[in-house]
Amino acid sequence: MPPEIGQLTQLTELDIDNNPLKSPPPEIVDQGTEAILAYLRAQLSEKGDDKEPCN
Numbered sequence: 001m002p003p004e005i006g007q008l009t010q011l012t013e014l015d016i017d018n019n020p021l022k023s024p025p026p027e028i029v030d031q032g033t034e035a036i037l038a039y040l041r042a043q044l045s046e047k048g049d050d051k052e053p054c055n
Contacts, residue, residue: 001016001021001023001024001040002040003040003041003043003044003047004040004044005037005040006037006038006039006040006041006042006043006044007041007044008037011033011037012033013033014033014036014037016029016036017029023043024036024039024040
């Protein structure tokens with residue numbers, strides 16, 4: 001999943017259960033949308049691509 005999705009500030013629900021994604025890992029997915037978005041934002045930060053969030 002592209003980490004840029006973490007910049008979507010209006011995203012309130014993200015259902016990726018039973019999806020064979022490797023990122024984010026299942027233990028993050030199990031924690032819900034907020035945890036997924038936080039994980040993706042952290043990925044962007046690590047890459048140095050942490051631009052302004054999209055509304």
